[in-house]
Amino acid sequence: xxxxxxxxxxxxxxxxxxxxxxxxxxxxxxxxxAVSICHTCPVLAECRAFxxxxxxxxxxxxxxxxxxxxxxxxGATHCRRGHEYTPDNTQWVRGGTTRRCRIxxxxxxxxxxxxxxxxxxxxxxxxxxxxxxxxxxxxEIAERLGMHPRQxxxxxxxxxxxAA
Ligand code: SF4
Ligand SMILES: [Zn+2]
Numbered sequence: 001x002x003x004x005x006x007x008x009x010x011x012x013x014x015x016x017x018x019x020x021x022x023x024x025x026x027x028x029x030x031x032x033x034a035v036s037i038c039h040t041c042p043v044l045a046e047c048r049a050f051x052x053x054x055x056x057x058x059x060x061x062x063x064x065x066x067x068x069x070x071x072x073x074x075g076a077t078h079c080r081r082g083h084e085y086t087p088d089n090t091q092w093v094r095g096g097t098t099r100r101c102r103i104x105x106x107x108x109x110x111x112x113x114x115x116x117x118x119x120x121x122x123x124x125x126x127x128x129x130x131x132x133x134x135x136x137x138x139x140e141i142a143e144r145l146g147m148h149p150r151q152x153x154x155x156x157x158x159x160x161x162x163a164a
Pocket of ligand 2 (some may be wrong): 101
């Protein structure tokens with residue numbers, strides 16, 4: 001994806017809480033953490049330009065604290081990736097003190113799901129490969145692993161393709 005936000009170092013799917021970029025005034029540790037993550041960000045310039053052109057008044061953008069660093073995400077008009085906090089796109093958490101971007105939350109969940117799926121597939125292929133190598137018949141592999149025989153067949157072809 002070419003969107004600069006996909007490369008942002010502050011992405012939630014990297015395990016970063018968007019709130020770190022909207023810290024409380026006296027929370028120097030959180031401010032420092034966000035700023036130092038910004039300084040590793042490959043799209044810092046794009047982020048700075050976006051913050052400028054969209055008139056972001058609060059929070060930390062491109063490693064700089066804008067406006068009053070005091071305003072929690074309450075005051076934010078956009079999420080870290082620039083999605084607007086419309087009522088539909090807002091999820092209030094922590095007793096209504098913090099908002100989350102629904103688009104980002106669902107993106108993150110999708111990416112976790114994808115990873116989990118890929119992990120499961122790799123795990124399954126490994127098991128099938130091991131049993132095939134032992135000369136176990138495909139039907140028995142299906143039985144042992146609780147798989148559909150056709151899936152074993154497909155995996156066997158995949159493995160053959162990978163080996164070729
Ligand atoms: S520079 Fe911008 S996009 Fe990059 S980590 Fe900092 S706030 Fe996020
Ligand atoms: Zn978002």
